[in-house]
Amino acid sequence: MFPKNAWYVACTPDEIAGKPLGRRICNEAIVFFRGPEGRVAALEDFCPHRGAPLSLGRVCEGKLVCGYHGLEMGCDGKTVAMPGQRVRGFPAIRSYPVVERYGFIWVWPGDAALADPATIHHLPWAEDPAWAHGGGLYHIACDYRLMVDNLMDLTHETYVHANSIGQKEIDEAPVATRVEGDHVITSRFMNGIMAPPFWQMALRGNGLPDDQPVDRWQICHFTPPSHVMIEVGVALAGRGGYDADPSVKASSIVVDFITPETETSIWYFWGMARNFQAHDQALTDKIREGQGKIFAEDLQMLEQQQKNLLAWPDRPLLKLNIDAGGVQSRKVIDRLLAAERGAVAVEMTP
Structure with a gap:
């Protein structure tokens, strides 16, 4: 598992x-x-x-x-x-x-x-004073792979997080997925849109206007066993987007460490690391509060999803184009599980 x-x-x-x-x-x-x-x-x-x-x-x-x-x-x-x-x-x-x-x-x-x-996952931002990090911990009654699916397909933001980070442009933007060894990357770019409420707050926190069009990006990185780091941010439109100068954007890394407790429960260590206004503790606290509310919205959906899957274990599920990141991540996990089972079998062979 x-x-x-x-x-x-x-x-x-x-x-x-x-x-x-x-x-x-x-x-x-x-x-x-x-x-x-x-x-x-x-x-x-x-x-x-x-x-x-x-x-x-x-x-x-x-x-x-x-x-x-x-x-x-x-x-x-x-x-x-x-x-x-x-x-x-x-x-x-x-x-x-x-x-x-x-x-x-x-x-x-x-x-x-x-x-x-x-081999511990390298976190360069954690050793850099130019970055600030704030986060928390949730206990969630779901299979850890359901959380990986959730984080590798952010289409759900439009619906689950409609009042914070969701917007219809997420549905409309194409998604690209690629695999580099055990590393799965899913990316989405949205140009010339208005920032949703959470990112309006982040723009203000970096001294930028919140009522102008922005270019927005989401780049999800899965690495085994169950870590997902998501590059997210907005930049004033037409100023370079993801590659824009730090003075015209608010960008962060959403930090997600998903630790299985049992087959149907997890310890979810969530957070956000940012490289703007790193010494502003009040901003760190505000972002942590906002992000905590966002992830709490995921909690109910995932737990109810798990209950449905346990009630109908043999019912087939659809795989859509937007699921590519989660599907490829599960393939990496399955490959690691198979390797562990193989190693155990060899050890038990007389």
């Missing part, structure tokens, strides 16, 4: 500030906490004593203390102490490769021997 030999965003640093966090990722129950010197650790959320969730415990001097009987766990999954009991010989629990980078905590739920931090 989902590749496990991959890096997923597990949480944000503030979620493990001073206490452990339990989170199911790719059907793996994992507890995250900060060990010695504040370094993040990830263990199986299962106390080897009586099976209690370790996430219900606390962190003391870099060790994870079970909230049931006080058993203390090290970052490597080995028991290091327990009140009134020698712990030598206690079986270790599973530890997971975990890395803190770009303002996120990343975890590898698959074969630890294959985890290479160098």
